Amino acid sequence: MIPNKSHLANIDVWKQWKEEGYIAAKQALIENYLPLVEYVVGRLAIGLPKNISKEDLSSYGIMGLIDAIEKFDYERGLQFETYASWRIRGAVIDGLRQGDWVPRSVREKAKKVEEAYQKLEQKYLRSVTDAEISDYLQVSENEFHQMVQDIAVTTICSIDDPIKEEESETRLSLLVDETAKNPEYKVNEFFLKETLAKAIDRLTEKERTVVSLFYYEELSLSEIAEVMNLSPSRISQLHSKAILRLRGSLGRMKVQLFQDT
Template sequence: MAYIEQYADSYAESYGAAGSTPAAHSVADEQKYLLSYAPLVKRIVRQLNSQIAGAIDRDDMEQIGLMGLLEALRRYGVPDGAFGSYASLRIRGAILDELRRQDWRPRAVRQHSHKLRDAVRELTRKLGREPDEREIIDGLGISAEDYQAYQLDESAEMMASFDEVLQDTVSPGGDSAPSPEDQLVMRRSLAQALGGLDEREQRVVQMYYEFELSYKEIAAVLDLTDARVCQLNKAALNKMKAVLQSA
């Protein structure tokens, strides 16, 4: 798919630009840019809010996202066409960092999630393949709502882990500027990671990261359940994470 190369180029270019020495913004300029990119923060908050089940108040998430946007502006310099990709990762990262800091999943929820994960693995072993949604619900004796909550929890955890790997991959030297050779490696690694997905996984990743749709919106487009979209996203991120870590 052509978007694979475009997606990889977008991240590589944004981090290449971000590595340059940023020009200091005046307070007025910062306010102007914050207002200009505030809709980006709102889209990311709306997207993440459907995954974390109200663990943080939406207004608080937007404030954290705006702080991530401000940090992105100060590191990047004058925004250009590649800034949106860079800022999106920083905004999402700031919110996910706060979720981890607050230990947003209660211990009982984490323990329940781990038990379900172990049960799904055992069911997979017995079947000799990945079970579908109905087989998991019937085999584990849980409700469809419990299964969806499990998928959301798993997907949010995987998403946080993947974002960390992605930031390490596209910005291996921290705030230093990647060389042209490093940027080429970034593009190839991201394109390889995306190209290793099947067509439906690619569409989920594209709609989630590029078009910033929520799971519910993706489910409506693909005529799937929210839980199935979560499952596809988790599988895609696992595959991409493995490729990026081995690059």
């Protein structure tokens, strides 16, 4: 884990780069924050096929870091690591997408499974079992488990992606300045947190554990596998299923919001 450091520790270097255009200062910032690229790439690598080179991921990440350094406004008092992490993550995913790393058939499988979770959990108002999902998809449970394994690579996303394929609104458009007073954003944030809390409650115990260890404790895939005494591939599968369930819940929330307006 990369320890959080305030960008104020490098304020003189930021000034040299931003105010004087000193290239050596920019290079110093890049070298200083390279470990952040390794950290983000390491987390993104979970579930990706082995044929995807980590060096390629790091190259995409470095481009994202450079972009972040060029666009970051150090005078706003924001945490650079947080801002850069979004840029690095987005650059890696965009680079993978441009390389056509996920076949269309795999994306179609992911869409079918996500819709299945959305419809069945809306119908039963609870977490549905693998057997129920398999029956809905008209496949065996073993085939369903293989589908989840195949689509594990799609459970990462870019903030520049459309929220829905047929829409132009992106996740990035939902990010706003939290210092600004925006009642509508606060209301949406409240419903989002409430929806996510309910969705997490409906996850299975193992899925909740994986989500907690990955997103809150920030453990790696291998570390979670060791803690839970399961194989890394099983952890990847649990993570994918949890993300698909949560996406389905968020999709239902958006539909309900539009119905109420």
